[in-house]
Amino acid sequence: MDVERSDEALMLAYRDGDARAFELLYQRHRSRLYRWLTQQCGSASVAEELYQDIWLKVINARGAYEVSAKFTTWLYRIAHNRLVDHWRTGARTPATIVAGDCEDEDDPLDHVAGNAIDEPQNDVERKRLGEALVRGIEALPAPQRETFLLAQETEMTLEEIASVTGVNRETAKSRMRYALAKLREGLKDWR
Amino acid sequence: MSTRDRNAGGTADELPRDPLLARVYREQADAAGGPPPALDARILAAARAAAAEPRRPARPALPWWRRLVVPVSVTAVVVVSATLTLMVHEEQEKGAAQRDAPAPAAAPAVVPAPAPSSAPAPPQPMPAENAQSVREAVRPETRREQASKRTTTGESTAGDADLAAPRRPAVAGSMRGNAAAESATAAPASPPLPQAQGGIADQAPDAARIGAGRAPVGAAALPPASSAPAAPAAPMAPAPLPFPASRAPAPAGGAAGEAVERRSASPGAPAADAAAAAPLAKPQGGPQGEPAQGARFKSRANVAGEAERSEEAAAPLQEPRQDALRTPEEWIREIRELRRAGRETEWRAALARFRERYPDYGIPADLRN
Numbered sequence: 001m002d003v004e005r006s007d008e009a010l011m012l013a014y015r016d017g018d019a020r021a022f023e024l025l026y027q028r029h030r031s032r033l034y035r036w037l038t039q040q041c042g043s044a045s046v047a048e049e050l051y052q053d054i055w056l057k058v059i060n061a062r063g064a065y066e067v068s069a070k071f072t073t074w075l076y077r078i079a080h081n082r083l084v085d086h087w088r089t090g091a092r093t094p095a096t097i098v099a100g101d102c103e104d105e106d107d108p109l110d111h112v113a114g115n116a117i118d119e120p121q122n123d124v125e126r127k128r129l130g131e132a133l134v135r136g137i138e139a140l141p142a143p144q145r146e147t148f149l150l151a152q153e154t155e156m157t158l159e160e161i162a163s164v165t166g167v168n169r170e171t172a173k174s175r176m177r178y179a180l181a182k183l184r185e186g187l188k189d190w191r
Numbered sequence: 192m193s194t195r196d197r198n199a200g201g202t203a204d205e206l207p208r209d210p211l212l213a214r215v216y217r218e219q220a221d222a223a224g225g226p227p228p229a230l231d232a233r234i235l236a237a238a239r240a241a242a243a244e245p246r247r248p249a250r251p252a253l254p255w256w257r258r259l260v261v262p263v264s265v266t267a268v269v270v271v272s273a274t275l276t277l278m279v280h281e282e283q284e285k286g287a288a289q290r291d292a293p294a295p296a297a298a299p300a301v302v303p304a305p306a307p308s309s310a311p312a313p314p315q316p317m318p319a320e321n322a323q324s325v326r327e328a329v330r331p332e333t334r335r336e337q338a339s340k341r342t343t344t345g346e347s348t349a350g351d352a353d354l355a356a357p358r359r360p361a362v363a364g365s366m367r368g369n370a371a372a373e374s375a376t377a378a379p380a381s382p383p384l385p386q387a388q389g390g391i392a393d394q395a396p397d398a399a400r401i402g403a404g405r406a407p408v409g410a411a412a413l414p415p416a417s418s419a420p421a422a423p424a425a426p427m428a429p430a431p432l433p434f435p436a437s438r439a440p441a442p443a444g445g446a447a448g449e450a451v452e453r454r455s456a457s458p459g460a461p462a463a464d465a466a467a468a469a470p471l472a473k474p475q476g477g478p479q480g481e482p483a484q485g486a487r488f489k490s491r492a493n494v495a496g497e498a499e500r501s502e503e504a505a506a507p508l509q510e511p512r513q514d515a516l517r518t519p520e521e522w523i524r525e526i527r528e529l530r531r532a533g534r535e536t537e538w539r540a541a542l543a544r545f546r547e548r549y550p551d552y553g554i555p556a557d558l559r560n
Contacts, residue, residue, distance in 0.1 A: 017242050018242065019238060034225050035220050035223055048230055126215070130219030133215050151206055152213055152220075158205065184209070187212075
């Protein structure tokens, strides 16, 4: 029964004092959020600190929670703001944060060969491809990385990603295109 | 398998996706796992603790005007407080200025000596505008009659007091009604309205001019000249000076009025007093009574001119001025010295002047005979 309840319904139930609802909600999002943070920070310890802070913010904000958007959007907006605060403390240079926003350029995906990446034939190749992808994600500029990870870890739409990251749709779309292009370019010769 | 086979570029409203990259990422992410169990336990414990707390009832949303009540109230209190503070400050400044304004007037006020009753009170030409306003305001004949009536009966009205108290006539006059109106017409030279209308800054010069020219001595202590019995002869004759400024002035129309009567009744007025009265009412020709009345209707401009004229007549005033500036004790001491020196006439004359000036002062026994 609880499994069928939406995130928003669970959060409202937790707001009304149902601790079990929060546990269900937490189980749904814990791994995704943690991975998203780990990929963003590059450090498990920092990711754990941010992860705990984010969930504590959710707990403390339960009293004022209203269903104005999807719970996922709300949760990741909190995470984004906490991550930006973390970046502002000097964990990452601002150049890294803002790099990659070149909306006026041509579609970066047009410059990537269409059949550059082939399917891995076995588990070893698959694992090597995964490791190469992680390295490519870490090499992305922060906004592009954040956008790509949001698209992968959540099932947000373009508007939701734009809302979470605080940019307009075109910017979010551009970031995603650049991220995909760079990852493809990096994985072109993974073999 | 191509990386751009499906939705790679994305349509205008869709997010660009790459299924192969997504699948590889998913496989890699699943292997990565989640947060450590200890972290999960801390978060869940915090969540349970928060849920166990009694939930505060959500405050109902306040209407917009309720949200503005506090800032508006605070603003109103601040504005009212500031306004009241400024008003009190201004009132205090006004009060201080009014207290200070008579000071220059009082200083010269003690300078001129009282005019003897026998001294002629020459007419003072009244400016045409003032005369016109006075004629419009009141008929002088009626005022003279009323004044002489009051004088003979010893009656002193608030209007009379206003004559000698030019400082607060505007307010006092409005409160006193007809009496104030009488005083305003009977003594237009006293500047109630100009002072009330003019600023504080020009009160002092006016008062100084008036003091130099007319000697409204000690403000309220002086009875009106019209109340003196010898009004026709010396309507401008100032009242005898009270004790120096350090002493409390006699009430208007009280002891000072009696002093006027006594002085007016005294047969031998000193020559110095006559000389002092001379600049107050310069002879311009004409009968005694009318010019005296005219002199009482002096305006500010007239008073200014009179002040200049009084400077010319400053020399005869020296002796009375000295008398006025001396303390009674000093004066008595000087009289004793004169007597000791054998100057019989002089010390008796000085004693007579002293008695006129300070009728209430106890004459020492050694000077009584």
